[in-house]
Amino acid sequence: MTWGLLAAWAVHDSEELATMGGWVDRARPRLRAHLPWVPERVWDRLRVSPAQAGIAIGLMGAVMATAAARGASTGGRSRFYQAALVGFGAHAGGHLAQAVLTRGYTPGVVTAPLVVAPFSWWAWRRLGAAGVRRDDRATAVGAALLLPAAALCHAVARRLAPAPTSSSGDSG
Incomplete structure (x- = not known):
């Protein structure tokens, strides 16, 4: 289950990779209408x-791969692994909140409830069944x-890559 963190992250972030670039420009008319303030x-x-x-996704992938490797080498007891696992699971709620707030699709919202949340719940249950104690400090750090x-x-990523090419609200 420890390497499953990297696999679940890869599925989720594949959705983000396919949809994040240019999303604000594509969604801007809807965003303006629903959030005029x-x-x-x-x-x-x-x-x-x-x-x-x-x-950005590649950089986070390196973090998640490192966390999964630490989890695998410690049988899930690594604080880093547990912090990454709780952070990964908690961020599903952020995706859902964004979609509700913007009243539509946001990058990652499909796989958040279908992959992220169920995997995280399953992994914590497996850790518990294996006798691995949850490190509450690690989980608090992960969330923070x-x-x-x-x-x-x-x-x-903003320092390394060029800025988006379309101007404010041009593609909508």
């Missing part, structure tokens, strides 16, 4: 090119570092 500059800052999405880790991956 959000300033245009916010939508501009949230724009991600396909290259940026690929880099989820957003900063994703933000860091995207920040690095």
Whole structure:
């Protein structure tokens, strides 16, 4: 089940890779209609090119591969593995909240309830059945570092890849 974290992540992030680049531009009319109070500059800052999405996803993939390897080498007892597992599972709720807030599809929302949440639940049950104790500090850290880790991956991607090419609201 420890390598399953990497497999579940790969399925989920394949959806994100296929849909994240350019999503804000494609969804902007809907976003403007449902969230008119959000300033245009916010939508501009949230724009991600396909290259940026690929880099950010690749960076997070390295983190998840490392976590899965640590989990495999410790029988699931690694704090890093447990933190990654809880962060991965918790972020399914974020995907669902984004879709509700924007009233439509958001990258990753299909596989969040179909892959992310069920895998995480299953993995925790398997760990418990194997006698692996959940490290509450690790799980708290995993939840706390989820957003900063994703933000860091995207920040690095923005530095390494060109900005999206379409201008504010041009493709819609």
